[in-house]
Amino acid sequence: MTWQLADEDATLNVARICSDIIDGGGLVFLLGTLGAGKTTFCRGFIQALGHEGAVRSPTYTLVEEYPLSARRVCHFDLYRLGDPEELEFMGIRDYLDDDSLCLIEWPQRGVGVLPEADLVLHLADEGDGRQLDIEAGSDKGQHWLQQLQQ
Numbered sequence: 569m570t571w572q573l574a575d576e577d578a579t580l581n582v583a584r585i586c587s588d589i590i591d592g593g594g595l596v597f598l599l600g601t602l603g604a605g606k607t608t609f610c611r612g613f614i615q616a617l618g619h620e621g622a623v624r625s626p627t628y629t630l631v632e633e634y635p636l637s638a639r640r641v642c643h644f645d646l647y648r649l650g651d652p653e654e655l656e657f658m659g660i661r662d663y664l665d666d667d668s669l670c671l672i673e674w675p676q677r678g679v680g681v682l683p684e685a686d687l688v689l690h691l692a693d694e695g696d697g698r699q700l701d702i703e704a705g706s707d708k709g710q711h712w713l714q715q716l717q718q
């Protein structure tokens with residue numbers, strides 16, 4: 569499924585819609601070049617779930633955790649990950665539990681250690697705006713995608 573996002577507000581809005589539908593735990597990958605809007609999407613998603621503070625890019629920390637009312641959301645940016653094995657040292661398995669929703673920017677850096685995503689979001693420049701493509705990678709992701717299409 570594809571969305572045209574004319575400006576930053578459109579990205580925040582689609583993130584809010586996704587946050588309504590993506591319930592419980594799961595793994596969401598965000599692909600796209602620097603500046604494509606991945607962090608903007610994560611900010612919209614996390615703030616729509618009730619987080620009132622800032623959502624900073626975890627460029628240096630690699631991960632930020634948001635303990636929200638119903639579940640934990642973990643926002644990763646793996647751009648600076650040197651080697652996928654560093655994820656093991658970070659304790660990646662503790663983040664990927666059934667009650668956590670993990671949003672991962674630059675998942676390519678973790679190939680071989682990260683499991684398959686439930687949803688893959690691909691953001692790309694489209695004129696002055698962006699285009700978002702969403703694909704499912706699991707039955708759970710397929711279920712979310714069907715709900716997004718309604």
Ligand code: ADP
Pocket residue numbers: 573574575576577578579600601602603604605606607608609673696697698
């Ligand atoms: P990334 O995390 O992919 O590197 P960011 O989320 O930091 O990218 O966004 C980079 C810039 O793109 C920000 O200035 C943001 O306001 C802008 N942006 C986000 N969504 C859109 C959009 N749909 N159209 C135009 N600009 C956007």
Ligand code: MG
Pocket residue numbers: 606607608625645673
């Ligand atoms: Mg980013």
